[in-house]
Amino acid sequence: MTTRRELDCLRAVYEISSSGTAARLVDAATYLSVKPPTAFVMLDRLVRDGLLEKRGSDYVLTDEGRRQAEEVITAHRVVETLLYRAGFSPNEACVQARKFDTSIPYEVVRKLYDFLGKPSQCPHGKRIACRGEFFV
Numbered sequence: 001m002t003t004r005r006e007l008d009c010l011r012a013v014y015e016i017s018s019s020g021t022a023a024r025l026v027d028a029a030t031y032l033s034v035k036p037p038t039a040f041v042m043l044d045r046l047v048r049d050g051l052l053e054k055r056g057s058d059y060v061l062t063d064e065g066r067r068q069a070e071e072v073i074t075a076h077r078v079v080e081t082l083l084y085r086a087g088f089s090p091n092e093a094c095v096q097a098r099k100f101d102t103s104i105p106y107e108v109v110r111k112l113y114d115f116l117g118k119p120s121q122c123p124h125g126k127r128i129a130c131r132g133e134f135f136v
């Protein structure tokens with residue numbers, strides 16, 4: 001069972017690597033607003049759990065790590081869309097969604113997604129789409 005902190009850490013690696021740069025310790029620490037030794041403990045645990053691989057000084061998502069990161073990001077975008085429609089600005093919706101998007105069961109995200117009419121984008125214009133059982 002991956003903890004909320006670990007999911008945040010996986011999200012950090014996912015977001016950093018999808019911007020085209022390798023995810024290193026310092027980048028993950030900056031993204032998570034923690035000190036590098038704290039980030040190291042989290043990253044190291046994810047490597048032991050098989051969710052990340054360490055290649056030199058870069059952290060790379062394994063298939064399972066990527067799947068879990070994508071679930072969190074989907075949860076984030078769905079909740080953000082809900083909050084935006086409820087009246088929050090896109091940025092407020094983002095900040096609020098970050099407080100609990102790692103705690104929402106996948107079935108709830110899926111229901112919300114259907115309830116919202118299967119939105120294709122979050123309020124920032126990032127993609128939300130179905131992909132088999134999971135949607136990213």
Ligand SMILES: [Zn+2]
Nearest residue numbers: 076080094095
């Ligand atoms: Zn956001």
